[in-house]
Amino acid sequence: MSSFVERRLSSPVKVAWLVALTWVGCVYALGLVHQPDVAGDASGGFWALVIALWVVATLSVAGLAGLKLRSKPGRLAVDLLTPFLFGAFLFFLWEVIVVGFGVPPALMPPPSAIWERILVSTDLLWADFRQTFLKGVLAGYAIGCLSGFAVAILADRVPFLRRGLLPVGNFVAALPIIGIAPIMVMWFGFDWQSKAAVVVVMTFFPMLVNVVAGLEEASRMERDLMRSYAAGYWETLIKLRLPAALPFVFNALKINSTLALIGAIVAEFFGTPIVGMGFRISAEAARLGLDMVWAVIAMAAVAGSAFYGLVALVERAATFWHPSIRK
Amino acid sequence: MSTTSIPLVGAARPGLLGKLWRGNVGPVLVVVAAIMVVWYVAAVAMNWQGVSERFARMGQDASAGAVFWQTMAEDRPMLPVPHQILVELHKTVLDVAPTSRRSLVYHATETISATLVGFLMGSALGVLLAVGIVHLRTLQKSLMPWVISSQTVPILAIAPIIVVVLGSIGLRGLIPKAIISAYLCFFPVTIGMVKGLEAPDRMQRDLMRTYSASTAEIFWKLRLPASLPYLFASLKVAIAISLVGAIVAELPTGAQAGLGARLLAGSYYGQTIQIWSALVVAAACAALLVVAVGLLEKAVMKAMGGRP
Incomplete structure (x- = not known):
């Protein structure tokens, strides 16, 4: 699958669009999940959005990993961006799942609460x-x-x-x-x-x-x-x-x-x-x-x-x- | 230094003693003996003050000779001497039934079972991750940096939370400890296995390709056999830190059984002899586990037709 994605997403512009789409979608979902009527009681539609984001994020990470750039700084940027996006998305999932399902903070606090505590x-x-x-x-x-x-x-x-x-x-x-x-x-x-x-x-x-x-x-x-x-x-x-x-x-x-x-x-x-x-x-x-x-x-x-x-x-x-x- | 390594041409062949001396056995014995001597001296020196003060307070004969012998027979010495530890070991390993709470065999089994379960989970995870990283470019680019940087994080610090969180959802006993062990030991396995799976060079892979071997066939017939020496080297590291993980997991939550619990109890009540004997047993367990993995390695290599 990954080689298929790599062939399809060889152009940097397409990958950049995907990354931007993931980013906007994640920010939107984060805003949504912290609404009082969503937190702890997220609907099926919301989880569908999260799963869709997951797919888009996977595609954009796969696209990034498959990019073959000529310029050296470009390659370095991609090498740094790929793991960063991957990690950031894991944190996003952590936040959305913990807040969306209303997991008690004594069991697992969301990253935002940890950041506030810091x-x-x-x-x-x-x-x-x-x-x-x-x-x-x-x-x-x-x-x-x-x-x-x-x-x-x-x-x-x-x-x-x-x-x-x-x-x-x-x-x-x-x-x-x-x-x-x-x-x-x-x-x-x-x-x-x-x-x-x-x-x-x-x-x-x-x-x-x-x-x-x-x-x-x-x-x-x-x-x-x-x-x-x-x-x-x-x-x-x-x-x-x-x-x-x-x-x-x-x-x-x-x-x-x-x-x-x-x-x-x-x-x-x-x-x-x-x-x-x-x-x-x-x-x-x-x-x-x-x-x-x-x-x-x-x-x-x-x-x-x-x-x-x-x-x-x-x-x-x-x-x-x-x-x-x-x- | 270089002069000593020149072979002695025409010199008389050394006898058994000479062989021991020139190999590693003699020097190791000397070093161990030296450690023992230092240990006894240190024990006498460190316990001296406490004993002589107590003797003076109780009006007993505080002559140097009496104090000297008492420093090696204290109930709660600053540093127990080796023979005290041996006596304690004999008492808690051989004299007590292995199912009793006072038996070190009981505590060691508790810790080793968590170690082994964690080791199996962690190595399986490590191998799976390595296979994924080697075959999927996406994983290699996105996951590998995190696997490496996870190692710069003091992972052991996370142990108390895992124990507490799992405890509050009803998981107690062996599983939380095993998870901590697994978390600690997946890393060396992943790193070693990735290295091992990539060990076959271009030419060997090209040869497989000219045989029109599929990716799966290349994996089973070329990559996996080539990775085994790397795998076993990292398994030896992994099982040692898996034991450390299991011991530390027993510390913060007041576990009732296990070598870590024994250490903690000893430290609460100032039972130094108990702490030291638990340490000796932990060391023996570590050695046993590493040797066991080594034996497994030899057996597997032999079964695969490798020549030592």
Whole structure:
């Protein structure tokens, strides 16, 4: 089906019309569903409209995906627009279904209610963000990644240690490390230090394993070249092997950026002062304040993606020579 | 470093001990032993203050020797020593009937069953998504970016809501936990499977085309077999995080059974030995599950005629 659509909708003008039609239709339906006599009691005609919109949206996404544009910025725009439209339509469906069927907000709040909740409680959210992200996550991430890196260098210097540490590290990396959260809370208290400690342990092993693997990356010939330049261990490490290991280091940094946020949030389930993203989630979930829970999750999602994106940007700048980026 | 990896030409063949030493077994044993030593030292150091203060308060003999032995025999130590954990494990795994609430076997089965159900659902979803993404350009363009960015979101944070929402529509027990596990583990499967299904190169696909194979035949005879190594690599990751998902799902809602509930109860009542033994069991479960997937991989590869 999709190839048929792609053949039929090859002209950008037709696709643009379809996208515009979807957009207008969705806005109209959103306005309609929030009318007092429609919300919670939408008629069959309304659902027919939604289904028709669904078909049109599917066609326009398929059309967008099938567009073959010459210009580079045009292709980039289409590549961004396609997933954006897809996601936006999912949010539209969420809103329309929840409001149209009158699903109780304690079960599933509509996106509009979550957005309103975000707007009215920015102070609270900011305090949670500062407690969990700026204190717990960043401190733990920095310490965990740096110590993982340092131990990896040490293990590289002492081959015996590497052969012993690597299997142990690989094993530990597969364990449910998150379980140490209650112990860390017991040792370091309720405040952010215990969350940072959990994050340190969670981020340590991916970094260790990746750096050790990355240091093997420089080939025999390159190392021999360094040797023929009479470069010592440290010079070879800094000028050849560490740069060659950078893609691995950034891989670990990216994995750790999401692990760190998860670790800090889950550790807060085990006891916190009355502020923090994990505390907010578990407290509000217990009293069915789901709009607040979703607001915190939206914030966590934005923070997590931004953190990941930042690391990815630094990676592009630092490993510009790598084939996967050079293209 | 490079000097050590040069083979020793003409050197005497190493004996059994030498082989152990040069392979991974010896070093791993040394590292594990070192961890144990550090553990005991740390336990004595961390428990010292509490014990000596209590001895002084109760007017008991607070000499260094008495305090030293007591640091390894506390009821609720800051850090229990390994042999205390072993004793607790023996008590809760072997001495108690496996159906009792005090048995770790009971709690582990509870968590593992949720893990397995979630793993099956998540892998099935992951494979389906991957098949769709590989075959439909629309899905590849629209869905794939969301699948990837879903991973930058701390998905585990969503666990409490899923448990609460499903609980309020009458679903309790195993299913909510399994759904969280499934949600966590579909991602690596999708990514690995997409990579695997695209692994056959242009020439192999062209060959299938010259045989006038249909899309379905290309899928069953070329893409699927080629994807299996990728699939199993991601299944190993998936089952490990599926276990994490099941444990975390037991945390926020005060579940009565499961390793997560055991951790939470231990943390409420300061029962450190209980926490540590639950952790050891969780680690053993993770290892068992990953090994099981590895064995399955070997069996499937053998059945398909692969040579190790």
